[in-house]
Amino acid sequence: MPEVNRSSLAKLYPGFRTAGMWRNAREVNIHSLAHDGTEPVLLGTYLVKRTQSHVAELASNTYSQSSWNFVLTELRKCEINHKACIQYGRPWCPTRLLRLSMTDEGKLLMRLVSTDSSLDAPRYTTLSHMWGKNVTLQLTSKNLEELKRDIPAHIMPKKYLDAAVATWKLGVRHLWIDSLCIMQDSSADWEHESAAMDRTYRHGYCNIAACSAQLNTDGLFYSREPLLFQAGLTEYNGTYFTYQEANLNMFKDLDQEPLYKRGWVCQERLLCRRNISFTRQQIFFECAMELTCEVGKTAASFKWDSVRGLRYIGNATDLFSVRNMRKIDCVPAWLNVVQVYSAMDLTRPEDKLVAISGLARRLHTKLRKPYLAGLWKSHLCIGLAWEVVRSRDPEQTRDKPVRCKEFRAPNWSWASIDGEVAFPLNKFSSQVIRLCSFIEEIVGTNSWNEFGQIRYAKLEALGYPFPVRLLERDFPTNEALSMTSFTVDSVPGMKKGITVTLDTAKHLQSARTYALPLMYDRQGCLVCLLLEAITPSWGSYQRIGVLRGSISRRALKHSPADLDYLDLRGHWKTTNAKPSKALCRFLVSIMQRGDDMATLEPTDQYRRRINLI
Template sequence: MICETCYAMLRGHVGGQWRGTYDLHFRHHNDRSSLENSNIMNCGICRCIYAELCAYEGKDQYKVTKTASHGKQLMSAFLSAISGPEWDRDRGQNAFRLDFKFKELAKVGTFVLKESTESYSTRHTPFAKTTSSDEVLELAKRWIKNCDTNHRGNCSGDNTRYPTRLIDLYPSGLRCRMKNGAGQQSREHKSNGVSLVLKENIPMSKGYYYVTLSHCWGEGKMIKLESHNLEDFQRGIKLDLLPATFKDAIDFARRLGGKVKYIWIDSLCIIQGNTKAARDDWLSESLQMYEIYRNSYCNLSATAAIDGRQGMYRKRKPSQLWENETMLSSKGIPGLASSNSVHRCTIMDLNFWEKNVDEAPVNRRGWVLQERLLAPRVIHFCEKEIAWECHQMDAAESWPDGLPDFQLRAGGVIRGGRLKHLTSTGFEQGDETQEKIDLNGKDRDNSRLVKKYEPWKRVVEKYSRTKLTNAADKLIALSGIARMMAINFGKDNQYIAGLWRRGLESQLLWRVDPIYENGQFYYRSSRPHDSLGNAVKEYIAPSFSWAAVEAENGIIYANSTEGELHISIESVDINCGDSNNEFGLLNEGTSIMVSGIMKKIELTRPREYDQDQYRWKLAIESGSKEFGNVCLDAPEDDEKSFKILGPEGRMYCLPTRTDLGGYLICLLLQAVEEGSKSFRRIGLTRIPSYISGREVVLSHSDSGSNELATCDWDAESGRHSIFLI
């Protein structure tokens, strides 16, 4: 349902204001109490924008907005038609976009209103007041059956391949009768427990399945598998000893029925602790993550829980899950062939999936990203409902037949698959006939390579915004996805600390994604720190890898091969921390040899207010021009630890690529020490085509600088060869 204010605006254009723009402008709620009342009465639109407003008011920039917007209308709305070849106009179905702004400054909601022809009799109406109900269970089973029957590929996992250990949902202390066929079964519990079972003790001929669990560990203590209690776990684990999330997952897995007999939970199936045995077991099991999740029947995700004490199940108001519809007048909306019609439209909050799934607590954990992507399907236990995610469909109780594929990207509404759809766009099937790419980066039309890398680019950008309890896990927590990607790329495309050998020159140009606040961009990024804020002592990744930084807003991955390259990769040296896992931990000594033009520079930080927080100039050229547009990887850390500013900073500029827009993109490097052939990445800079002085940057290397004295020098090309570590 929607409130009277929203209905009057959409059906009768009440509150309309002429602005001479492409969209229709409306006054919405005049004051906060009016909006709060609509939220209380469960308006499907106002409930969403009220939650967004409350979240916005908790942010720092709210104070600035509040001052700047004094006296303005509380809420404004903007209505427009969505156009483009991908929309369903050819079938007579229109789509409209509805935006809301707080005091005409901060956007607090975007909705799509899609013309509906669906019969009311086919609608799903949730009545259950908790996600532990049989009603919710039956919907989950319906999704699974639909996936098994109608979706391509093997969605049920592999019931002949098992992890090293599993939790038996029906150990010998339980009487269990299972039927094949449609999966109907009768189980009578004699004890209130589960047990740990080893792979070699699983009856392979039975064809039993296992599910997996994604969860947040949290700060509280919980029972876990250790070397000293391994045999005890095999004898049995009382449910009373387990945290609420584990108990709920076990309950739901048992109720799924069919041939689901086991569950895999990391802390109960991998030996924990600080002993060598625990470390060895962790390394061994980390190597198997790809297989563990890929072969599972389903992944259960405690999506909304911040720790094991909160459990998976939630109480809720079922009426908040009912569909929201309205009658919309398209009178006066530009871009429509007929603008005097009244349309019956279904209302969709474009932030629904992001709020309830993508940005939920468990999915902000770094390890969970690969769990979501590797598992054939995921059932999310969200704050108010369950949701479904597989290669071909996203759904929720409020959208049981599939969530419309509308997404908000870069301010525009597009159609396209969400995160898990990436695994059906090039991750899983290797292409043996794919075009061979020149490993020296000499190919200029590598559109196929860019397309192949697009899923990896999106995964890395998403992963770089997640959190890890142990920063040293940065690469190994992504190793399962990397292993899956490698199958698609082929054996000759070497994995290099989160990057790939083909097109490596361009991939080196990743950058930190800045945060825009109060009219300025800020680079809130650092070298890896532990939970106490101390610098991590363990080696994680070479400086040329995005894995060498932690960025609040993540990183932007560079995979375009278009434009002119100014460097070449001469050799790659990978020092794996585990010889059995080329996608996992790394040791010091990992490096690449790069040939290019090295120009010594001086990096400065302007004292007066400037749009550029950092600037640089050529050190050897007297009176040289200053350049801005600098993006440093970890500004504060590198200033303190590496002394990068001023004439003693040992800083160099390495022109890397001129893109199709004419920008010369250069890596900013620092010599590890005077007389060393080794350099570390500090950031990058972009020089527009209209800026003078570019020709000097692209001239031959500074052969006379102290730091380059020991580096290999090619007088004919004017290039140095350096080691980037």
């Protein structure tokens, strides 16, 4: 591995030890002389030919004119060139806004105003921020009239003041901040405004994200060291190169900002047309078509398991631009959103469904299917097969999934779990056979938001439940580990290799456990819900996990080629009204072996009616 020119690197990184350059990727690692030359200063950087370098010269703080030039330039480019970011339909604005004005002395003033739906909706920005533990200023019924007259600057958190300054710099005269535009002591007002959250962010000119402001004394603008972002010059074999931070590292770091770990911010970031992220190091601009930063780089590719990657669903359009989104992309997009969202933090666990209701409402305008406690009726089998994601670190207790203590969602919904969930079947491109149907769904929500908080829920299914007994094989009971070392007793034809994922560890020794087959694919994989009997005589069961195993072809006698199946991209294809006789015989045979369930009302020759609570 050849070394690059030392003298040029020393100008930018005094005391560096060495810089190694890979022959193919032209990657540079720079180390300091401190600690025997092992301390990394800059790792994973790239060498770029001098003529290709477009690294911007940065100022020493993010409030500089060069920073604002970057923001204004990106906004103009987006408004002129990006059709996916254009606001369609009738203008709209929230119930209340903060109106900005400037005195002759250059003092920025702010006051609360009620909007008039009969007038043209004003252009406004929105603010995404962390509330923190000590909220010093919020709208209540007691200070409503006072805030309509004037909001003194000395009582406002610095991030609010900076958001007002940023809004003014962008040429916008109205700002929406949740804590100052929603009455915090009125549940009725909160429910009404939260039900309109999708429109609040969708119709805003842009969203201002206070990414690093964790305290009331933190703002949007910070001092920084420009040298860390400027390109150095070096020569290798007669060719001059610039070296700079790796292209994707800075965008990866953006997702790790404190703000973007908050649950409410997930939908705020996806619903807004444009998002400006103010971090300690630099400013990022994000819209439906691109993500770029002050250094001058643009993220070229995105992963579906990141929030920004979800913007690029269906022909490079974002999630909020539903008019450009194909219907078959809706549910896969939603399940990816849920997986990202479930790993985020919520101050109030009861907000689990409310904090994502804006996205659900927006998606419903395209999908037009019933929404059931975080799932869609058209894809219930796929949605019900969610699995908890556990940390492999036995010392990591924060990521242990737990069931919510107070009711906020039924057990069959991912929203009943505090912790990250995944939808393994969402990644499949093969066709699957549906083995369970649903004849009645009852979900009660509040009057304002049909996609929000749930009061009660019930799901009635027709399927082939059979009793199972989980046998542990050298399985450590540490809850943080993946639960895969199980076999299922008394199930003929089921191969020994079975994956069992329990929602929580409390059901490890559950005696009354049943499996409800959901789907079966053409490779022989059977996916079942694991259920615990609550009142078998009434047919009531609750979900405790998921079971995945393989059925041998010998057990079925032949390949079940004449079954109903669901193309996971959204198309139902039916060649026969019922599952094949071979599969039915197999399911009935395992239902009859050791069946201690009370006789339930049969709906046909094979299936039984059960209630999931």
